[in-house]
């Protein structure tokens with residue numbers, strides 16, 4: 408059972424206005440309860456972290472939010488605006504992306520043989536109106552739309568430090584830049600919520616620090632909310648406003664970084680890992 412006393416309210420500059428929340432979200436694979444009644448809230452314009460040992464259920468949580476797995480039980484409520492509520496449960500991944508949830512993956516998933524710019528253009532795809540006919544006929548309207556998306560993508564790459572490599576093949580970028588490109592591609596969908604699955608995996612200390620700055624930059628410039636799965640505790644403690652801790656599919660703690668750092672259940676879950 409989750410100890411309710413761990414659920415403290417520490418709003419700081421946030422006003423308790425969730426953009427995304429789950430209620431008793433559960434996911435069962437055969438006999439395995441990968442998610443067990445998870446209640447999690449992402450406040451508007453915040454950075455919320457989800458941490459926990461390997462196999463805790465973090466990626467499964469993202470897969471349920473983004474329509475990859477239909478959750479076994481529970482609710483997912485998305486509020487793109489304060490007075491608009493959308494139930495995401497049961498929606499297909501494309502629809503979830505269109506509505507404003509974008510994600511990156513634990514293992515980089517770029518189109519290796521496409522250029523950096525083309526990778527970002529693919530991220531724009533969910534917003535294109537032309538469709539297949541327009542693309543084939545290449546009428547004036549389609550060309551204008553294409554040009555607008557190229558400009559938009561180029562601008563994103565400039566703003567997030569990849570302008571020097573727009574025409575490089577994705578596979579030729581250094582690893583850290585590939586991670587950055589994945590995030591920029593997610594931004595091309597113009598999300599309201601950005602879900603990052605272990606973005607610091609494989610990065611060195613300098614790259615991880617740069618990533619921390621990038622995440623904060625994105626939050627403030629794009630006015631979006633971020634849910635961050637991450638193992639790098641330095642990054643998590645510095646970047647997040649609120650941290651949720653999961654172990655064996657259950658939330659065992661939630662609080663501000665200073666609270667989580669000293670939480671005995673959290674320390675135990677992590678020490679028990681090795």
Ligand SMILES: Nc1ncnc2c1ncn2[C@@H]1O[C@H](COP(=O)(O)OP(=O)(O)O)[C@@H](O)[C@H]1O
Pocket residue numbers: 436439441459460461462463464465466467468
């Ligand atoms: N498609 C699936 N089928 C069966 N079991 C799965 C599937 N996806 C994840 N799991 C299991 O669910 C548990 C949680 O996995 P995961 O969400 O990847 O953990 P984390 O991201 O926290 O490391 C693990 O025991 C994993 O083996």
Ligand SMILES: [Mg+2]
Pocket residue numbers: 465466467513
């Ligand atoms: Mg994972």
